[in-house]
Structures are given as structure tokens and as C-alpha cells.
Amino acid sequence: MIRVRVLAGIAVAVGALVPFDGSPKADAFLSSDGRLLKWRSQSRGMGTVVSYAVLTDAFRVPQGKRTLSPDNCGAMQPFADIVKESPDVSVEEAKHELKAAFAAWEEIADLTFVEIEDVSRANIVVGAAHSPLGRAFANLSVRSVETPLPVSRALGKADSDTQGTSSEAVDREESGFAAIEQAYVCLSQRSRWKVGFDGNLDIYDLRYTFTHEVGHAIGLDHPGKSGSLMAYRYEERFQQLTPSDASAVQKLYGSRPSTPKSFTSNR
Numbered sequence: 001m002i003r004v005r006v007l008a009g010i011a012v013a014v015g016a017l018v019p020f021d022g023s024p025k026a027d028a029f030l031s032s033d034g035r036l037l038k039w040r041s042q043s044r045g046m047g048t049v050v051s052y053a054v055l056t057d058a059f060r061v062p063q064g065k066r067t068l069s070p071d072n073c074g075a076m077q078p079f080a081d082i083v084k085e086s087p088d089v090s091v092e093e094a095k096h097e098l099k100a101a102f103a104a105w106e107e108i109a110d111l112t113f114v115e116i117e118d119v120s121r122a123n124i125v126v127g128a129a130h131s132p133l134g135r136a137f138a139n140l141s142v143r144s145v146e147t148p149l150p151v152s153r154a155l156g157k158a159d160s161d162t163q164g165t166s167s168e169a170v171d172r173e174e175s176g177f178a179a180i181e182q183a184y185v186c187l188s189q190r191s192r193w194k195v196g197f198d199g200n201l202d203i204y205d206l207r208y209t210f211t212h213e214v215g216h217a218i219g220l221d222h223p224g225k226s227g228s229l230m231a232y233r234y235e236e237r238f239q240q241l242t243p244s245d246a247s248a249v250q251k252l253y254g255s256r257p258s259t260p261k262s263f264t265s266n267r
């Protein structure tokens with residue numbers, strides 16, 4: 001089949017989440033209202049635990065959520081639909097690749113991903129994109145920076161029922177960051193997917209794509225057009241995260257703590 005190269009060039013943008021301005025940056029992060037976005041750690045110094053759910057039913061981003069992109073992943077289908085047009089890839093294999101993508105970020109950053117079933121409680125929701133124009137997308141909903149104040153507080157009364165809201169508002173901003181409320185990762189159910197690289201850049205590798213989109217779901221943007229897994233161009237050059245990807249995620253969440261020496265010294 002003859003393919004027009006320039007079309008392939010456009011198509012390889014993996015879920016352009018935010019328009020890229022063309023200037024290469026060392027690191028790139030998603031932001032909202034001038035604040036970098038990240039998942040909030042449950043307790044200081046304990047790393048960050050992020051849950052995810054794999055869709056078994058259709059899903060819509062709830063009305064009223066404040067998302068970074070109005071279109072991405074608004075209507076999603078069950079995860080299994082991702083491989084509807086991919087006869088070589090089973091649903092189990094696709095799920096294995098998703099887990100490998102989470103593991104890649106866990107290996108280098110102080111992040112732990114936990115699968116749960118309750119979609120409404122999940123931090124990251126993963127499924128198929130219903131009728132997408134591209135192949136893979138991510139989206140994030142953000143907590144409003146301007147927390148609505150209770151009426152009594154707005155009227156200037158410093159009474160006890162405002163305390164919960166105030167401390168919660170402070171909690172939401174971890175030293176200048178804004179907290180991600182929920183994130184969505186969706187891959188086109190109309191595209192063909194593969195497992196592993198074969199040099200054919202018209203069919204994307206699932207692990208690469210999931211890893212890239214999960215990168216968005218934890219607050220990373222495109223650092224440039226190529227040279228890292230978070231770059232917006234699909235390239236089969238990296239089997240794992242690059243130093244640029246690592247340095248970006250570690251700025252948000254810290255490095256994966258190494259095994260304490262006492263653990264192995266007596267063996």
C-alpha cells in the first residue's frame with residue numbers, strides 16, 4: 001500500500017495533549033493556571049500512590065470536570081475494544097503492556113501504581129477512545145485553584161466550619177503544584193496495535209504508547225519532537241525511558257529509593 005509520507009508524519013503524533021510550540025525544552029510539564037500539575041502524595045516522604053482502573057464498560061468524563069482538553073477521552077469504551085482491530089494482540093497482552101508501562105515509571109520514580117475496580121475512585125481511567133481522530137490520548141481534570149468558600153467564610157466570619165475547607169485547600173497545593181483530580185488515557189479502537197517494535201511506524205507499539213500517555217497522566221508534557229519517550233513523535237528508538245524522561249518525572253516525584261544497604265549487607 002502506498003502511503004503519503006507527510007500524512008504518516010502527522011499521524012505519528014502520539015495524542016498531542018497540549019499544542020507544542022516547537023521550541024525544544026530540557027523538561028516539559030503540564031500546567032494549569034501557572035502551576036505544574038502532579039499527583040499529591042498521601043503523606044510526606046512516603047512516595048506517591050496512584051490508582052488506576054481499566055474500563056469494562058463505557059465511560060464518560062463526568063460533567064463539570066475541569067479538564068485540560070475538552071475533547072480527549074471524553075467518551076470512552078471498554079479497554080478490550082482497544083484491540084478490536086488488532087487480530088495479533090489479545091486483550092490480556094494489551095493489559096500486560098499497560099502494566100509494563102506503569103512499571104517503567106515506577107522503576108525510576110518514587111511512584112506506585114495500584115489497580116482498583118471502582119472507576120469513580122480511580123486516579124487514572126484507561127480505556128478505548130470511541131471515535132478519535134488520532135490514535136492515543138490523555139486528559140487530566142484539575143481541581144479548581146479557587147476553592148469555593150463557605151458562605152460564613154465569605155462574609156468574613158472565622159468560625160470553625162471553615163477550617164476543613166481551608167486546610168484542604170492548602171493540602172491541594174504541594175509547594176506550588178496543583179493537584180491532578182483524575183486522569184484519562186484512551187487509545188483508538190479503530191487503530192491497529194502491536195506488541196514490540198518492527199520498524200513499521202504506521203502501527204504503534206502498545207507499551208510505548210501506554211508509557212507515553214501515562215507520562216501525561218502523571219503531569220509530563222512533550223519536551224520536544226523527538227529524542228525521548230515523552231517527545232510527541234512516535235519513534236521505535238527507545239525500549240525504555242530515556243534520561244530526559246527520567247529527569248522530568250523525578251523532578252515531580254523524586255527518584256525511586258534504592259534498597260537500604262542493611263537489607264543486603266548481612267548476606
Ligand SMILES: [Zn+2]
Binds near residue numbers: 014015016017222231
Ligand atoms: Zn503526547
